[in-house]
């Protein structure tokens with residue numbers, strides 16, 4: 001296809017005229033891998049079609065929400081019904097109550113939830129709540145974890161051990177970042193040091209329990225246990241950012257997995273998004289009643305939203321949660337994901353390519369590294385140029401994985417054994433070209 005007949009190229013040119021970088025969220029621009037982003041025309045099940053009518057097997061699924069695949073009939077039906085009743089009222093609806101009840105039933109460490117419209121908003125509000133509830137200023141985050149783009153979270157590690165961070169974005173004053181302590185993921189020594197130095201001032205420790213924004217890296221069980229112990233000892237709140245892992249790695253989220261490994265384990269505040277909206281703008285944060293009642297209108301911590309608990313989004317979320325709560329849903333999904341990961345590992349190794357991979361539920365990650373990395377620094381030692389060849393090789397063969405090596409992948413319930421086989425066949429061809 002020549003550029004002049006390539007609709008993706010044409011649209012991207014138009015987009016760049018009127019939208020910075022041509023996209024409304026940076027990773028979509030393909031900057032890391034080069035080339036032209038695919039403009040999606042429509043999607044169905046495990047597939048989408050780009051502006052040229054080219055079909056792809058989709059392993060992004062809107063970065064996680066589309067756990068049922070695209071256009072699940074029950075979800076489409078629920079949304080169509082909801083649209084007829086009205087788009088937004090700025091007044092409470094029964095579906096908000098139903099969704100809150102459903103979420104709390106599935107994630108029982110929460111007594112109450114507040115619905116918002118994006119993961120960024122939920123994480124930002126959770127931090128304000130943690131600061132309000134504890135009367136403290138500092139927060140701990142980990143390098144490579146992403147919690148949305150609120151100012152206090154766009155921070156990288158400072159120069160010393162357990163010191164305060166520096167902004168990673170222009171427009172964030174250093175003063176805003178000075179209460180954020182950035183530590184290395186899975187690094188017990190830094191964790192101990194941060195609490196030893198600043199424990200009395202730490203409002204919360206925020207963590208992705210399985211980090212999906214540095215590809216796929218699990219917090220080890222001893223690390224997570226120590227996070228819980230140190231928060232308890234110092235009166236800090238443990239905030240689980242499960243925007244990506246919630247209803248994705250298991251019905252009860254990553255916290256249900258750590259709860260099985262660590263007796264009595266629970267986060268204090270949970271942040272949810274992505275799957276709970278089923279593809280619509282919807283997110284939430286929740287926790288114990290005593291903490292959640294600190295929020296306005298009951299308590300002194302202000303938080304609000306014109307479109308929060310939107311009636312179409314809640315209909316989409318409820319219909320999605322109803323499907324995934326059916327018995328056996330995660331067993332089937334996890335088996336399908338595992339078969340992809342096992343297949344890729346086998347093919348890569350047979351070509352002599354350094355490769356490691358992991359998965360949980362419908363989420364997976366792989367690295368062109370001999371062993372699974374434990375932190376961001378190691379993730380970033382991956383060979384970017386090689387990853388880009390892999391990415392474009394798969395894309396040319398109709399397989400769409402994340403256009404950056406630090407992103408996780410997602411399998412949906414609509415991916416069939418045949419889709420996995422097609423993907424592995426494409427991967428076999430691409431791995432052969434990578435060997436050199």
Ligand SMILES: *Cc1c(COP(=O)(O)O)cnc(C)c1O
Nearest residue numbers: 118119120146147148241243244
């Ligand atoms: C996607 C994501 C966010 C941000 O959610 P948005 O809806 O993009 O604002 C926050 N935390 C985690 C772990 C995420 O994966």
